[in-house]
Amino acid sequence: MINLIQSIFSKLSSRPDTRRYPFKKREPMEGSRGHIDIEIDKCIFCGACQKRCPSNALTVSRDPKSWSLNPYACIVCGYCVEVCPKKCIVMNAGHFTPPA
Numbered sequence: 001m002i003n004l005i006q007s008i009f010s011k012l013s014s015r016p017d018t019r020r021y022p023f024k025k026r027e028p029m030e031g032s033r034g035h036i037d038i039e040i041d042k043c044i045f046c047g048a049c050q051k052r053c054p055s056n057a058l059t060v061s062r063d064p065k066s067w068s069l070n071p072y073a074c075i076v077c078g079y080c081v082e083v084c085p086k087k088c089i090v091m092n093a094g095h096f097t098p099p100a
């Protein structure tokens with residue numbers, strides 16, 4: 001019981017152990033893979049990324065021109081980044097914002 005009271009007073013006088021998310025976000029850790037981003041203006045819709053994707057997270061169409069990612073299927077392996085001939089897909093270590 002005494003330990004509990006000591007613990008309560010100790011916590012009351014110290015900084016909280018948690019962050020005030022979403023007001024205070026943690027910076028990505030070193031080595032974090034985060035998510036992928038695309039510069040769609042550079043994309044030629046060749047479909048190489050879709051063919052290489054092991055989790056079928058990408059859908060590319062030449063006609064009509066479209067490129068889409070299912071962020072919940074993506075395992076952030078980076079294979080699409082490696083094969084893209086235009087280097088328009090990049091790994092982004094930052095926080096992922098789910099689509100609206």
Ligand code: SF4
Binds near residue numbers: 043046048050083084
């Ligand atoms: S590999 Fe690159 S250029 Fe080709 S469709 Fe994918 S993102 Fe576009």
Ligand code: SF4
Binds near residue numbers: 036056077079
């Ligand atoms: S990072 Fe990997 S899983 Fe995600 S879209 Fe690219 S190839 Fe597919």
